[in-house]
Amino acid sequence: MRAVTWLGRAGYLGAVAAAGVLLATALAVPNARWLSGYLAYLLMLAAVYTIIAVGLDLLVGHGDQISLGHAGFYALGAYTAAILVARLGWSLWLTLPLALAVAALAGALLALPTLRLEGPYLAMATIAFGLVVQNVLIEWLPLTGGHNGIAGIARPVAGGRPLGDTAYGLVAVGAALLALAFGAWAVRSLWGRSYRAVCRAPTASAAVGLDGYRLRVGAFALSAALAGLAGALYAGVNSFVSPDSFGFDTSISFLTAVILGGRGTLLGPVLGAAALVFLPDLLAGLAEYRLLLFGALLLFCIYFLPRGIAGLLRALAARLARGRSAPGLAPVAVSSTTAVTSPPADDGARGGAQPPVAPAGASTSAAMGDAPPLLEGRDLTVAFGGFLALRGVDFVVQRGTVHGLIGPNGAGKTTLLNVLGGFQPVVRGRLRFDGRDILGLPPHAVARLGVARTFQHIDLLREESVLTNVESGAWQRCGGGARGLLPLVGARAARQARAVALDCLAFVGLPVDPRTPAGALPPGQQRLVELARALATAPRLLLLDEPAAGLTPAEVERLAELVRRIRARGITIVLIEHHVDFVLTCADRVTVLDYGEWIAEGSPEQVRRDPRVIAAYLGESGGEPGGAAVAAEHA
Amino acid sequence: MSITQWILSGAALGAIYSLVAFGYAITWTTSRTMNFSQGQAVMLGAVLAWAALAVLRLPLPLAILGAVAVMVPFGLLVERFAVRPFRRTGPTWLISTVALGILLENAVLALFGKDVQPFPALVGERPLQLLGAGVYPQELLIPVAAVALLGGFELLRQRTMVGRQMRAVAYDETTATLMGIPAERMVALGYVLASVIAAVGGVIVAPVTFVSATMGTVIGLKGFVVAIVGGLESGWGILLVGLLYGVLEQAVSATIGTGARDAVGFGLAILVLALRPSGLLGRATLRRV
Numbered sequence: 076m077r078a079v080t081w082l083g084r085a086g087y088l089g090a091v092a093a094a095g096v097l098l099a100t101a102l103a104v105p106n107a108r109w110l111s112g113y114l115a116y117l118l119m120l121a122a123v124y125t126i127i128a129v130g131l132d133l134l135v136g137h138g139d140q141i142s143l144g145h146a147g148f149y150a151l152g153a154y155t156a157a158i159l160v161a162r163l164g165w166s167l168w169l170t171l172p173l174a175l176a177v178a179a180l181a182g183a184l185l186a187l188p189t190l191r192l193e194g195p196y197l198a199m200a201t202i203a204f205g206l207v208v209q210n211v212l213i214e215w216l217p218l219t220g221g222h223n224g225i226a227g228i229a230r231p232v233a234g235g236r237p238l239g240d241t242a243y244g245l246v247a248v249g250a251a252l253l254a255l256a257f258g259a260w261a262v263r264s265l266w267g268r269s270y271r272a273v274c275r276a277p278t279a280s281a282a283v284g285l286d287g288y289r290l291r292v293g294a295f296a297l298s299a300a301l302a303g304l305a306g307a308l309y310a311g312v313n314s315f316v317s318p319d320s321f322g323f324d325t326s327i328s329f330l331t332a333v334i335l336g337g338r339g340t341l342l343g344p345v346l347g348a349a350a351l352v353f354l355p356d357l358l359a360g361l362a363e364y365r366l367l368l369f370g371a372l373l374l375f376c377i378y379f380l381p382r383g384i385a386g387l388l389r390a391l392a393a394r395l396a397r398g399r400s401a402p403g404l405a406p407v408a409v410s411s412t413t414a415v416t417s418p419p420a421d422d423g424a425r426g427g428a429q430p431p432v433a434p435a436g437a438s439t440s441a442a443m444g445d446a447p448p449l450l451e452g453r454d455l456t457v458a459f460g461g462f463l464a465l466r467g468v469d470f471v472v473q474r475g476t477v478h479g480l481i482g483p484n485g486a487g488k489t490t491l492l493n494v495l496g497g498f499q500p501v502v503r504g505r506l507r508f509d510g511r512d513i514l515g516l517p518p519h520a521v522a523r524l525g526v527a528r529t530f531q532h533i534d535l536l537r538e539e540s541v542l543t544n545v546e547s548g549a550w551q552r553c554g555g556g557a558r559g560l561l562p563l564v565g566a567r568a569a570r571q572a573r574a575v576a577l578d579c580l581a582f583v584g585l586p587v588d589p590r591t592p593a594g595a596l597p598p599g600q601q602r603l604v605e606l607a608r609a610l611a612t613a614p615r616l617l618l619l620d621e622p623a624a625g626l627t628p629a630e631v632e633r634l635a636e637l638v639r640r641i642r643a644r645g646i647t648i649v650l651i652e653h654h655v656d657f658v659l660t661c662a663d664r665v666t667v668l669d670y671g672e673w674i675a676e677g678s679p680e681q682v683r684r685d686p687r688v689i690a691a692y693l694g695e696s697g698g699e700p701g702g703a704a705v706a707a708e709h710a
Numbered sequence: 711m712s713i714t715q716w717i718l719s720g721a722a723l724g725a726i727y728s729l730v731a732f733g734y735a736i737t738w739t740t741s742r743t744m745n746f747s748q749g750q751a752v753m754l755g756a757v758l759a760w761a762a763l764a765v766l767r768l769p770l771p772l773a774i775l776g777a778v779a780v781m782v783p784f785g786l787l788v789e790r791f792a793v794r795p796f797r798r799t800g801p802t803w804l805i806s807t808v809a810l811g812i813l814l815e816n817a818v819l820a821l822f823g824k825d826v827q828p829f830p831a832l833v834g835e836r837p838l839q840l841l842g843a844g845v846y847p848q849e850l851l852i853p854v855a856a857v858a859l860l861g862g863f864e865l866l867r868q869r870t871m872v873g874r875q876m877r878a879v880a881y882d883e884t885t886a887t888l889m890g891i892p893a894e895r896m897v898a899l900g901y902v903l904a905s906v907i908a909a910v911g912g913v914i915v916a917p918v919t920f921v922s923a924t925m926g927t928v929i930g931l932k933g934f935v936v937a938i939v940g941g942l943e944s945g946w947g948i949l950l951v952g953l954l955y956g957v958l959e960q961a962v963s964a965t966i967g968t969g970a971r972d973a974v975g976f977g978l979a980i981l982v983l984a985l986r987p988s989g990l991l992g993r994a995t996l997r998r999v
Contacts, residue, residue: 141801143808188984195744195804196983199934203976206931214969323927327812334805364820370812377796377806 090256097249101242102233108241115240119312121345121352122247123305128332128344129258130301133294135330136339137262139274140190140295141198144205145329148178148299150212150321152306157225157316158218167231171307178303179296186295190288197295205326212318224317228310238311247308251345254301259341261297265559265568268543269550270294272536279534279605282496283612284522284551293557302329324366331369334376337383346384447510449474449616449647450495455504457490457671464490466671467503472616477638477648479662479679481655483691486668488651489531492618495649496528497521508616523551527614529605531621531651537594541585544593544604545576548611572611579607583637598625606637616647623654635661655692659683667691715843716960722849722918724956725856726752729911730933731940731948732860733904738942739880740900743793743803747811748908749930751788755781755909756916756925757818760827770830778909785905789898811930819923829916848917855914856949859907864945876900928972935979955979 100107110118127145134140152174159165159173185204189197212219219225230237231246238246261267273280273287280287310316328351336347354368376383452470456463465487472478480488493499494506497518506514513521527548535544550559553575554568580589585603587596593604602622609617619638623631631654638661642648652658658665659679667675667682669691675682682688730752734744745751755777762773792810796802834847867873878886879896887893912926919925932955940951955975962974 135801135805139801141804185980188980195746195801196938198746198801198804199931199938200980200983202931203935203972203979206928207973207976210969210972327808330805364816366812367816367820370809370816373805373809374792374813377802377809 087256087260090252094249094252094256097245097252101238101245101249105233105236105242106239108239110241110244112240115244116312117352118244119240119247119308121348122244122251123309123312124329124332124348124351125251125344126254126305126308127302127329128336128347129254130298130305131329131333132338132344133258133261133298133301135333136337136343137267137271137274138291138294140291141195141330142201142295142298142326143198143323143330144201144203144208144326145299145302146321146323146325147201147205147208148182148302149306149309149325149329150208150316150318151178151181152303153310153316153321154212154219154225154306155303156307156310157228160228160310161225167229167307167311170310171304174307175300175304178306179300181303182299183292183296185299186292190291190295201326202323205321205323209318209321209323212321219318222318224315224319226315228314228316230311230314243311247312250304250308251348254304255341255344258344260562261560264565265550265554265572266290266293266557266565267559268547269556269559272547272550276534276536278498278518279530279536279608280547281498281518282522282528282530283548283608284519285547286517286519286556289556324369327366327369327373331372333383335372335380335383337385337387338381340382340385340389342388343383343385350384446474448472449509450649451505451507452491452495453505455491455494455506456502457487457494457499458502464671465494465501468668468671468673470495470666470673472647472649473664474647475642475645476663477642477650477661479658479665480649480651480668481658481665481682482668482674485670486691487671488668489620490671491668492528492620492649492651495521495616495618496526519551522612525613525615526618527609527612527616528618529602529609529620529622531624533598533601533605535593535601535604535608538592540590541580541587541593541596541604542573542576542589545579545589545607545611546572548579548608549575549613552613575611575613576607579610582610582640583607584633599627599630602626602634610641610646614646616649617641618649618651620651621653622650623652623657631657712842714841715845716964717957718840718843718845719849720957720960721953722852722956723915723959724936724953725853725949726911726915726929726952727932727936727955728940728949728952729856729859729907730929731937731952732863732945733907733911734934734937735942735945735948736863736904736907737897737900738937740876741793741797741879741883741897743797743897744807745788745793745811745901745904746804746807747788747814747926747930748904748933749926749928750811750814751781751784751905751908751926752912752915752929752933753818753923753926754784754814755912756829756921757822757912757923758909759913759916760829760921763830764827770832774832774913777913778906781905781909782902785902786898788905789901793901794894794897811926815923815926822923824923826920826922829921831917832914846918848914852914852918853953855910856952859910860945860949863903863907872896872899932975935976939979939982 127149131142131145134142155174155177156167156170159170160167181204185200186197189200213221215221230243232238233242262271269280269285270290270293273285273290277287309320332347332351333343334347335350336345337343380387382389448471450470450472452468455465455468455470457465468487468491470491480491482488490499494501497513497516497520501514504514506512508521508524508526511524513524513526516524536547549572550568553572554564559565559568577589583603583606585600585607587600593601596604602625606619606622623634626634635657638648638650650658650662659682662679665677665679665682666673667685667688674687674691675685677685730748733748733751737744758780759773759777762768762776763770766773768776788807788810792806793803796806831846831848833851837844837846838850867877875886875891876896876899878889878891879893883893886896911929915929936952936955937948939955940948958978959971959975962971966974
């Protein structure tokens with residue numbers, strides 16, 4: 076993403092302005108002959124492929140999806156334009172949005188059923204889709220002309236004349252520029268960052284309310300839309316389309332362009348598209364072995380050039396630059412860096428100018444007792460095959476409390492937490508959050524109601540900065556969906572998310588540069604990043620799964636203090652811990668599970684003395700579940 | 711064509727789809743990866759057997775055995791070079807196996823040419839009359855061979871130590887490794903089995919479809935459709951759906967036309983997937999947190 080940073084806002088505006096100039100030039104001198112016909116033709120193709128590569132890179136480079144049938148969407152766009160222009164006399168201009176829409180619709184229809192499952196279903200479905208489209212183009216004679224294709228697709232007209240090769244080349248290049256700028260904008264927007272997050276850390280992203288399914292279907296449809304647009308432009312290149320241009324080998328050539336150019340890079344699509352156009356030209360006579368070449372290039376790149384030509388160029392540039400000056404980190408708009416490094420003030424009643432960490436009103440109901448419980452689980456039962464991990468557990472959490480959940484290994488603590496967060500279906504039981512039935516809701520929907528969590532096994536975007544990780548907690552409520560793509564709204568949402576993130580980082584008191592990659596921090600600090608991310612969702616209920624695991628005694632102490640400060644903000648907490656002492660000092664109430672069954676509940680003092688709890692921890696011999704139990708757990 | 715004809719001819723092709731589908735399922739269940747070029751492995755098996763027959767002039771049984779034997783190291787190579795380096799980096803293993811298949815198909819195309827070559831049947835060359843339908847004995851053999859292979863594999867999976875180890879790796883690779891199970895070897899074994907099954911499929915389908923460099927693409931694709939509609943975790947679901955898909959193809963070809971065959975087949979598959987995301991007989995798999 077560093078490459079995008081220097082592009083900046085000026086880059087987007089520049090690209091749009093340049094595209095405007097190109098278009099205006101083309102319309103002003105439709106019959107210019109500045110380029111030889113052949114060169115103009117290659118330029119048109121390169122531009123068309125660039126548009127496709129930008130879309131495909133959205134899937135392959137920025138997401139974890141793949142399409143082996145993009146030629147199908149390309150064909151839909153091309154034939155939509157061809158039929159409307161050649162058969163019905165439309166202007167090619169008018170067909171562009173329609174081609175885009177048809178391909179987007181097809182992409183969404185293909186992705187909707189196949190993305191519901193994890194696995195390579197979509198990839199294979201795209202192969203089938205590509206074959207079916209080509210098949211239909213050949214068979215549906217009256218509409219598509221079969222093998223003969225459709226000829227006589229008129230180019231757009233300016234000043235009474237159709238655009239010549241040079242002018243149409245300029246139009247195509249302008250469109251490619253727009254596509255590149257759009258692609259860069261999209262992946263940098265809140266939508267794009269949310270999309271990357273759900274592909275890289277699906278579970279953690281669901282836990283902060285991001286709807287991975289929807290984001291991925293959206294990305295696929297967007298990618299298909301770009302291919303459709305490219306197809307419509309292509310229809311004007313030769314004024315002729317036929318099924319031969321839209322086979323499996325075409326889909327593979329698009330994929331090769333993206334991989335060779337450089338996955339997830341700004342210039343990759345251009346470089347790949349250029350290679351695709353000019354390589355076969357250089358290797359004239361090898362047309363027979365085109366696919367052999369593509370297959371070899373694909374393998375070569377994923378082995379030796381994982382970031383393609385663009386990555387190679389960037390590495391070279393970095394080597395050159397290193398000689399001159401130390402590479403500086405891109406500046407981050409850090410408004411309260413001092414707050415991050417200085418010890419945070421304990422002010423439960425803050426909020427106002429910044430989006431509050433806790434929703435307004437949450438802290439007023441902190442009074443226990445008379446208000447209905449925030450969370451009420453009854454008879455919760457979970458089965459893994461024949462094994463009952465939870466057997467009819469009742470679990471009630473009062474507003475504004477810290478509720479400890481303890482039990483020996485395998486007691487079902489994490490399973491219960493997963494049920495509360497929507498990650499684990501139950502075979503029986505009821506679960507109400509703030510009076511609302513939440514059983515059966517997917518994790519992201521539960522998260523949006525105000526249930527946040529941290530993970531026993533730390534789940535962060537390891538290559539991304541601490542700040543980005545924490546921001547991801549705020550993306551959903553600041554507008555991380557399709558709205559994040561809008562120019563002004565999206566930018567404002569991004570600023571809000573950043574402000575929330577800095578606020579939360581200051582609150583948990585993480586003494587590191589927020590630009591540090593999260594994966595570079597020691598585990599104790601990574602847990603704080605997870606906590607800050609959970610707080611950034613403005614939760615009403617916070618589920619902490621063994622937050623003290625792997626922490627030093629001093630860190631555990633600070634964590635206890637942090638838990639109290641979070642409660643002071645009016646956030647209810649459920650705390651799973653192995654460190655029984657830690658739970659007993661933090662918690663207002665404690666529930667004890669053993670073998671998936673509820674065995675005790677009460678104040679820490681009551682639980683500490685409960686003979687059933689002592690038996691569960693130490694066998695039948697008895698003893699204090701304080702220090703001795705902890706020792707036994709960690710033996 | 712009569713309905714009996716659809717069923718008999720359809721079951722033969724459908725059984726091949728099931729075999730290929732099973733190849734995907736074996737590696738998917740052990741390693742959550744698969745050789746996307748399973749179809750090219752089918753083709754390679756058939757081409758190798760044809761070469762052993764026509765070029766080396768080996769007797770038929772020996773040619774078949776030889777071809778299948780060559781696919782053992784082939785499976786190991788696929789796993790070692792196209793899958794293992796990329797197993798944990800997103801969909802890269804998918805690109806590498808697709809690229810491998812493209813290379814393979816086009817290399818064979820360059821060596822073998824575009825011709826379609828006949829391949830002798832294992833059992834009788836003359837069609838039989840059965841319930842008013844004409845059918846080659848080989849077509850009857852294919853479903854039998856498929857059922858035998860699937861049954862044999864299920865026995866291996868459920869009843870032997872190796873099978874249990876494979877299932878353990880499938881369930882939780884880290885824990886299995888900690889328990890001393892050689893997870894990487896189990897994954898490699900999965901690829902060997904998948905390649906061998908593909909080769910057997912190639913050899914038994916060759917007398918019906920003939921041998922060509924491009925015979926694998928469509929078989930591989932339909933095998934995948936069968937694998938997901940049957941349910942990647944369900945061996946018998948795959949067999950059932952494969953047979954149904956084969957019969958459906960025959961029925962569509964006979965009633966609507968061959969042009970509509972694949973569009974109807976794939977369309978229906980996507981519809982089933984939309985209604986039952988885990989496949990017809992598959993059970994929902996749990997996401998672990």
